[in-house]
Amino acid sequence: MISRAFYLADFEFFLLVLARVLSFVFVAPFFSMTNTPRRVKIAFGFMFSVLLYYMLTPVKPDLQYNTVEGFAVIVMKEVVVGIMIGFAATICNSIVNLAGSIIDMEVGLSMVNLVDPATRENVTISGIFYQYMVTLLLIVSGMHRYLLKAFAETYTVIPVNGMIFNTDHLLKSFIDFMGDSISIAFRICLPIFAIMILLNAVLGVLAKVAPQMNMFAVGMQLKVLVGLGALFLTVGMLPGIADFIFTQMKTMVVAFVEGMM
Numbered sequence: 001m002i003s004r005a006f007y008l009a010d011f012e013f014f015l016l017v018l019a020r021v022l023s024f025v026f027v028a029p030f031f032s033m034t035n036t037p038r039r040v041k042i043a044f045g046f047m048f049s050v051l052l053y054y055m056l057t058p059v060k061p062d063l064q065y066n067t068v069e070g071f072a073v074i075v076m077k078e079v080v081v082g083i084m085i086g087f088a089a090t091i092c093n094s095i096v097n098l099a100g101s102i103i104d105m106e107v108g109l110s111m112v113n114l115v116d117p118a119t120r121e122n123v124t125i126s127g128i129f130y131q132y133m134v135t136l137l138l139i140v141s142g143m144h145r146y147l148l149k150a151f152a153e154t155y156t157v158i159p160v161n162g163m164i165f166n167t168d169h170l171l172k173s174f175i176d177f178m179g180d181s182i183s184i185a186f187r188i189c190l191p192i193f194a195i196m197i198l199l200n201a202v203l204g205v206l207a208k209v210a211p212q213m214n215m216f217a218v219g220m221q222l223k224v225l226v227g228l229g230a231l232f233l234t235v236g237m238l239p240g241i242a243d244f245i246f247t248q249m250k251t252m253v254v255a256f257v258e259g260m261m
Contacts (some may be wrong), residue, residue, distance in 0.1 A: 012063065012071065016160050017056065018049040019075050020082040024151055025206050027086030029093055029249075030135055047150070056155055060169075064159055074161045081260060084152055084170075088256035092249040095181045096134055096241070100127025101189035106196040106220050107227030108220055126231065128239065130188070143249070150253055157261050166259045173255035177248070184244050189235070192230045199226055209233040 022045040025031045031041065065071050104110045104124040113122040123131070138144060186193075199222060207215040 009063075010057075013056075013160065014049065014053050016063075016074060016078050017053050018046065020047045020078040020160075021049045021052065021151075023079045023082030024086045027083050027090055028147060028151075029086075029090050030138055030147075032086070032090065033057065033135075048148055052152060052155065055152070056160075077161060077163045080165075081154070084256050085154060085253060085261060088252040089147060089249050091177065092181075092245050092252060093131060093134070095185050095245060095248065096130035097123045097127040098181065098185040100130050102123045102185065102189045103192050103227070103231070106193055106223075107231075108223045109227070129231075130238075133238050134242050134245055137238065138246070141242070141246070143246055146250070147253075150250075154257055157257060163260050166261070170256065172257035173252065173259060176255075177252055180248060184248065188237075188241050188244070189233050192227060195226060195230045196223065199223060 022042070025041050025048075031044070063074065065070075065074060101110070101124050103126040104112065107126075107244040110126055112130045114125060114127045200219075203215050203219045203222070206213065
């Protein structure tokens with residue numbers, strides 16, 4: 001007969017693993033999309049927690065607490081760790097949203113807004129297009145497996161109840177990300193931005209050559225037509241855009257983990 005003992009300390013340790021995993025699943029890109037049912041997220045987080053529990057059981061730390069409040073503090077620390085790791089990967093999606101906002105502002109579609117399924121915020125049509133394409137490439141390239149593997153490896157550097165919050169390091173990492181995000185977003189929209197500048201120059205010349213034409217009405221239609229055409233022709237750049245986003249995502253995850261070691 002096979003007997004498997006499961007003590008209260010084991011259950012408490014499993015709850016701490018589950019708290020970090022569920023907080024990560026509900027924040028991380030792709031896993032946190034609103035069109036994914038919550039029951040699926042909870043079931044996936046539970047199964048992933050079971051695998052991590054059996055992986056971590058041989059090196060299970062000795063949790064030191066005496067009261068319920070002490071255990072609640074440890075749970076909150078694990079939730080913060082999971083949220084911060086997921087947030088580090090999620091904020092990189094704002095790069096494509098910024099690039100899409102710049103593109104639509106130049107094309108003339110800045111008033112066309114859709115709801116981003118990841119952040120539940122209104123974003124422009126180009127931003128949501130890049131968002132879906134990058135998410136698709138995230139799945140195809142196996143980036144979601146990298147995120148899960150990186151999250152599992154965080155238990156070796158940030159054990160349960162081992163978080164040390166380094167505010168200065170996290171703040172510096174976030175400020176560096178803000179500067180890099182603007183640079184990357186402008187590099188993404190640079191081809192369409194350059195085409196729009198050339199189109200504006202052509203429309204300016206036409207306005208001087210043929211002042212009787214209503215360049216405002218003609219220009220709006222031309223900008224939309226040329227902008228959508230340029231967006232279609234630059235689809236081949238999406239793998240390069242995804243590489244920019246994934247590289248920044250890896251950098252931010254590592255930086256945030258280092259800020260909690």
